[in-house]
Amino acid sequence: MLAQAAGLAFLAALTPTAVLVAAVFLGSASPRRTSLFYLTGAVVMSVVMGVIVIIALHVGHLNLPHHRTPRYGVRLGLGVVALAAGLVMARRKPKPPASKKKPGLMSRLIARPSPLTAFVTGLLIFAPSVSFIAAVQVIATARISDAAVAGALALIVAIDVLGVWVPFGFYLVAPDLTTRKLKSFDAWLTEHKRVLLVGGLVAAGVILTLNGILGLAGLV
Numbered sequence: 088m089l090a091q092a093a094g095l096a097f098l099a100a101l102t103p104t105a106v107l108v109a110a111v112f113l114g115s116a117s118p119r120r121t122s123l124f125y126l127t128g129a130v131v132m133s134v135v136m137g138v139i140v141i142i143a144l145h146v147g148h149l150n151l152p153h154h155r156t157p158r159y160g161v162r163l164g165l166g167v168v169a170l171a172a173g174l175v176m177a178r179r180k181p182k183p184p185a186s187k188k189k190p191g192l193m194s195r196l197i198a199r200p201s202p203l204t205a206f207v208t209g210l211l212i213f214a215p216s217v218s219f220i221a222a223v224q225v226i227a228t229a230r231i232s233d234a235a236v237a238g239a240l241a242l243i244v245a246i247d248v249l250g251v252w253v254p255f256g257f258y259l260v261a262p263d264l265t266t267r268k269l270k271s272f273d274a275w276l277t278e279h280k281r282v283l284l285v286g287g288l289v290a291a292g293v294i295l296t297l298n299g300i301l302g303l304a305g306l307v
Contacts, residue, residue: 088229089239095222095294096246101287103280105129105212105250108197110269113258115200122255124202128209129248136215137240141227158228162221163299169217170292177285209251218291219247 112121147157193211196204226239245252258265276283 088225088231089242091298092222092225092239092243093246095218095225095291096243098287098291098294099216099218099222099247100249101283102212102216102250103276103283104193105248106254106269107273107276107280108193108208108212109251109254110273111197112200112205113254113266113269117200118258118262120202121200121205122251122258125205125209126248126251126255128206129213129251130209130244132210132213133215133219133244133247134240136219137223137244140215140220140223141236141240144224144227158224159299159302161224161299162295162302165217165221165224166292166295166297166299168292169288169295172217173285173288173292176281176288213248216291217295218287219243221291221295222247 109122109125112118112125115121193208196208196211222243223240226236226243229236229239231239254265254269257268
């Protein structure tokens, strides 16, 4: 159970945008403070949404053993949604950069880094993904105690936001080296961002779809 939830949370963590923004904040005038507020926003959003999903599943009684079919039906549905989103993104042609295009909300937030904008950015970037919801569903519907659910949720949240706290942790230990490495890594991420996003969605979709089908068939 925990390994499956952790794997889904890791898929949710494969968000190039989170690392790109982390690099911007670590290069700001107050890197430690700004990055800390960014991490706080990410954790707050992940924890709140995780708790909401757990409560919703318990209210719907999907945590009960005899509700196995609806439980796996939800995973199948999440898998189909992820697959569809990945295929749509793969088929969509990248838009050519427009020099006169008005900057989006995210661009405006990171243009002038501050604790407030960093916190809001963390909230927005870590709005729940299909993979994160699926990871929470795995632990919420497992036959474990409430304390174990809370511990598993904490682990999932830590994995979900690793794109924020890992660069921040390296920066605290070796700021100059981390800044240099992030700059070169950001160039690679920017170039392959689309491929990574599509790959993450398709991988999550395949895993969840197969899990849902096998679960409905009583094979897992």
